[in-house]
Amino acid sequence: QSALTQPASVSGSPGQSITISCTGSSSDVGGYNYVSWYQQHPGEAPKFMIYEVSNRPSGVSNRFSGSKSGNTASLTISGLQPEDEADYYCGSYTSSSTVVFGGGTKLTVL
Amino acid sequence: QVQLVQSGSELKKPGASVKVSCKASGYIFTSFAMNWVRQAPGQGPEWMGRINTNTGNPTYAQGFTGRFVFSLDTSVSTTYLQIYNLKAEDSAVYYCAILAAAGLSIDYWGQGTLVTVSS
Numbered sequence: 572q573s574a575l576t577q578p579a580s581v582s583g584s585p586g587q588s589i590t591i592s593c594t595g596s597s598s599d600v601g602g603y604n605y606v607s608w609y610q611q612h613p614g615e616a617p618k619f620m621i622y623e624v625s626n627r628p629s630g631v632s633n634r635f636s637g638s639k640s641g642n643t644a645s646l647t648i649s650g651l652q653p654e655d656e657a658d659y660y661c662g663s664y665t666s667s668s669t670v671v672f673g674g675g676t677k678l679t680v681l
Numbered sequence: 682q683v684q685l686v687q688s689g690s691e692l693k694k695p696g697a698s699v700k701v702s703c704k705a706s707g708y709i710f711t712s713f714a715m716n717w718v719r720q721a722p723g724q725g726p727e728w729m730g731r732i733n734t735n736t737g738n739p740t741y742a743q744g745f746t747g748r749f750v751f752s753l754d755t756s757v758s759t760t761y762l763q764i765y766n767l768k769a770e771d772s773a774v775y776y777c778a779i780l781a782a783a784g785l786s787i788d789y790w791g792q793g794t795l796v797t798v799s800s
Contacts, residue, residue: 616792619781628787669742670728
């Protein structure tokens with residue numbers, strides 16, 4: 572199972588919005604609504620931000636939103652804040668009953 | 682609240698073995714499978730597989746068969762990852778996790794265990 576494809580890096584200024592894509596196939600992202608997004612700061616475990624494509628767990632800011640079209644899922648962060656600077660990963664259920672993660676995107680807040 | 686607490690960092694020589702533990706609390710241990718995830722330095726997470734906490738049946742991802750073994754002790758709500766014949770490329774942070782991407786609406790991770798393999 573190949574890793575899901577994410578851009579290596581994105582950047583934005585405080586207050587702006589950015590979108591991170593996560594591209595898979597019909598065997599994972601396109602075939603199931605079990606897509607999750609994680610935020611990871613250096614030295615910390617991944618933090619759960621989005622589940623089932625677009626649902627936010629309790630306590631996650633509504634500046635974070637998720638969507639999906641075909642085999643590509645997206646994470647949008649609006650009103651960028653300095654503390655949003657981190658690595659972001661997507662994860663998806665697959666047709667083999669396994670889990671696959673994306674390679675990660677480094678978000679820089681300029 | 683759900684907590685997954687892992688054992689501490691390990692420094693091992695090539696060819697040795699290591700056993701990482703993950704103690705769960707705050708929920709019924711057998712409710713969810715436990716996943717293991719590897720994150721090599723500067724890399725993204727990599728799903729290693731999972732263990733069914735009801736049956737003890739493990740499922741291993743491609744690339745994690747042979748030297749990697751998942752086990753559990755339900756009496757102490759603990760799952761284990763054992764790696765045999767360690768190689769330098771096994772140096773990574775290993776996480777236990779209950780994963781939303783596995784079809785759940787919840788997601789919890791242990792704090793991670795750094796395994797360093799060096800002569």
